[in-house]
Amino acid sequence: MNERSEPAVGLKAKTLRHPLIRKLSNFTVLSLEECDAIESATTKIAEFAAGDDVIQRGDRTGGVNLLLEGFACRYKILEDGRRQILAYLVPGDLCDLHVFLLRRMDHSIGALSRSKVATIPQSAILGFTNSYPNLTRALWWTTLLDEAITREWVVNIGQRTAYERMAHLFCELFHRLHAIGETAGKSYPLPVTQATLGDTLGLSNVHINRTLQDLRRDGLISFNNGTVTIKNLAKLEAAAFFSPDYLHLLDVTEPFA
Amino acid sequence: MNERSEPAVGLKAKTLRHPLIRKLSNFTVLSLEECDAIESATTKIAEFAAGDDVIQRGDRTGGVNLLLEGFACRYKILEDGRRQILAYLVPGDLCDLHVFLLRRMDHSIGALSRSKVATIPQSAILGFTNSYPNLTRALWWTTLLDEAITREWVVNIGQRTAYERMAHLFCELFHRLHAIGETAGKSYPLPVTQATLGDTLGLSNVHINRTLQDLRRDGLISFNNGTVTIKNLAKLEAAAFFSPDYLHLLDVTEPFA
DNA sequence: CGCCGTGTTGACTATTCTCAACCCAGGTGG
DNA sequence: CCACCTGGGTTGAGAATAGTCAACACGGCG
Known part of the structure; x- marks a missing residue:
C-alpha cells in the first residue's frame, strides 16, 4: 500500500x-x-x-x-x-x-x-x-x-565524539521508529531544528551544523525539512559504535533487505 | 556515640x-x-x-x-x-x-x-x-x-563544565549518603581513583586532577585517600547548579546544623 | 516589503585531551 | 634491608575538539 x-x-x-x-x-x-x-x-x-x-x-x-x-x-x-x-x-x-x-x-x-x-x-x-x-x-x-x-545517552554524551554521537542518535531513532512502523523505507521524521539537536547532544548549534555536514559528506545520512534519511546504515552504525541490545527490542529483523 | x-x-x-x-x-x-x-x-x-x-x-x-x-x-x-x-x-x-x-x-x-x-x-x-x-x-x-x-547525569555531562560537573557529583553523593547515614559529619567515603572519576564525568584523568585542584583551591572540597570532605556545601551547591529535587528524598533536613 | 527563524560560514577563543615525564608510597622479592 | 616495581597522583607543553561571536543567505509569512 x-x-x-x-x-x-x-x-x-x-x-x-x-x-x-x-x-x-x-x-x-x-x-x-x-x-x-x-x-x-x-x-x-x-x-x-x-x-x-x-x-x-x-x-x-x-x-x-x-x-x-x-x-x-x-x-x-x-x-x-x-x-x-x-x-x-x-x-x-x-x-x-x-x-x-x-x-x-x-x-x-x-x-x-x-x-x-x-x-x-x-x-x-x-x-x-x-x-x-x-x-x-x-x-x-x-x-x-x-x-x-x-x-x-550518558555513554553517548560522555564518551563519544560529536561525529559518533550524532551518528548514534540517528541509529537509535531509526531502530525505535522502525519497531513501531513509523519509518518510510530508509527515512523517518525528526521534527527538530539543529539547535534542538544541539541541546540533545550537548553541542553548540554551530558544531551541530558542521558535524551534520561531515555525516552528509561521508554518505551516511541526510537531514532536511525534519526528515532523516539513512544512506548507509552499516557504516552509520559502525561509526557510532552502535549496538542495539540496549533497546531490548524483541524483533531484531534486519531493517534493510 | x-x-x-x-x-x-x-x-x-x-x-x-x-x-x-x-x-x-x-x-x-x-x-x-x-x-x-x-x-x-x-x-x-x-x-x-x-x-x-x-x-x-x-x-x-x-x-x-x-x-x-x-x-x-x-x-x-x-x-x-x-x-x-x-x-x-x-x-x-x-x-x-x-x-x-x-x-x-x-x-x-x-x-x-x-x-x-x-x-x-x-x-x-x-x-x-x-x-x-x-x-x-x-x-x-x-x-x-x-x-x-x-x-x-545526562544534564551534568551534557551541559555543565568540568568544574560544575565535579561539584555536582560531590553534592549528589553527599545527599545520597547522608540519607542512609553513611556520612561522617561533612565527610564521606568515595573509594575511587581520579581515573575512575574521569570515567564517571566524561573527562580525562589529567583534567580531573586539575579540576580537583581548582575545587580545593576555592575551598569547596577536599578528596584524599578515598574520602571526600565538603568544606562549604552552600558554595559547592551553588557552583554546581545543584537542586536536590531529582533525588526525591522525603527528608529534606538541613545536612549541617 | 521587511521581519524572523533557521541554516551556513569564517575567524578567533576556550576548554579539554594527549603525551610524556616525574614523584611518591606501598608492596614484593632477592 | 634494600632494590625494584607498580599504581596513582602531578605537572608542562602542545594539539585537537568544540564554543563564541558575528555576518550573511534564504524562505515563509504578516
Whole structure:
C-alpha cells in the first residue's frame, strides 16, 4: 500500500490500533481483560502544538500522559538557561508514569510537533497495579526501557565524539521508529531544528551544523525539512559504535533487505 | 556515640537493620508480612573485592543482587576501550532489578570497594509482584529513582563544565549518603581513583586532577585517600547548579546544623 | 516589503585531551 | 634491608575538539 515498514511484531488487528497495547505486547501477552482496561482508561485525549509543554517540572498531575501521535521530548533547564534534552518520545511512549510513584516531575515534557496525548487517570493506574500483576510488570518494563535508553545517552554524551554521537542518535531513532512502523523505507521524521539537536547532544548549534555536514559528506545520512534519511546504515552504525541490545527490542529483523 | 549522621527517616529498630527495607520505607510503609518476605529472600550473601564484577553485560542472572555493604558502579565499555560509569551504587541499592523484566543486562556492575551482596531469587521477586502490590510499587519506585538520577547525569555531562560537573557529583553523593547515614559529619567515603572519576564525568584523568585542584583551591572540597570532605556545601551547591529535587528524598533536613 | 527563524560560514577563543615525564608510597622479592 | 616495581597522583607543553561571536543567505509569512 505504501512504503511504511510493517510493525515489528505480529498482533491481532484490534490491539494494533492502540499504541500502548502494541508497545506492551513487545514484553508480554496481555489478556483481553487487561486490553479492555487500558482502552477504557485512555478516552480523554488532548492535542498539543509544537513547542507546547505537555507537563512541567514540579507538576503533580492527576493522570499519566500517553503519547498517541507526534513527537515529544523530556528536557531540563538550568538556572542560567542551558537546556538538555533527556529523551525523545514517540507514539506509544508514556510521558510521566514517574509521577504515579515519584511525587512530582523533576523535568518537563514538550511537544516537538503537533501531538495527540491521552491522559490516563491516576486512579486507573493504581487500579492496574492492584488488580493486574502482569500489566503492572509490563508498565514497569516500559520504565526500565526508558532507563536503558537514558543510560546509553550518558555513554553517548560522555564518551563519544560529536561525529559518533550524532551518528548514534540517528541509529537509535531509526531502530525505535522502525519497531513501531513509523519509518518510510530508509527515512523517518525528526521534527527538530539543529539547535534542538544541539541541546540533545550537548553541542553548540554551530558544531551541530558542521558535524551534520561531515555525516552528509561521508554518505551516511541526510537531514532536511525534519526528515532523516539513512544512506548507509552499516557504516552509520559502525561509526557510532552502535549496538542495539540496549533497546531490548524483541524483533531484531534486519531493517534493510 | 560517634559522628555518623542519623538515618533520615525514623523506623523501627528491626527494619533498620535491613538496607532494602530502609530504602523502600522512604516510599511507603511496608507491612510486617512484606518485611518478612524481603528478609527471608535475602539470605544468600556473597562478598566481592574491589574491582570484581558483580554482574556482566549479557548476563541473564538467576537472581537480583542487592548491595548490602560497600560501593559499586554500573558501567559500559565501548569496543575501543572507552569506559563510562553510569551510576554509583550504595548500600540498599538493587544492582540489577532490570534483569527481572528486561531479558539480559545491557551493562556491567563492578565493586568499587570490598562489598557484601545479597542475591534475591528470581522466583521471590516474581512472587512479590504477584502477591504484594504495595511492595511491587515500592520496588518499581526504586527503579524510577535510579532513572531520575541517570537523567540528571545526562544534564551534568551534557551541559555543565568540568568544574560544575565535579561539584555536582560531590553534592549528589553527599545527599545520597547522608540519607542512609553513611556520612561522617561533612565527610564521606568515595573509594575511587581520579581515573575512575574521569570515567564517571566524561573527562580525562589529567583534567580531573586539575579540576580537583581548582575545587580545593576555592575551598569547596577536599578528596584524599578515598574520602571526600565538603568544606562549604552552600558554595559547592551553588557552583554546581545543584537542586536536590531529582533525588526525591522525603527528608529534606538541613545536612549541617 | 521587511521581519524572523533557521541554516551556513569564517575567524578567533576556550576548554579539554594527549603525551610524556616525574614523584611518591606501598608492596614484593632477592 | 634494600632494590625494584607498580599504581596513582602531578605537572608542562602542545594539539585537537568544540564554543563564541558575528555576518550573511534564504524562505515563509504578516
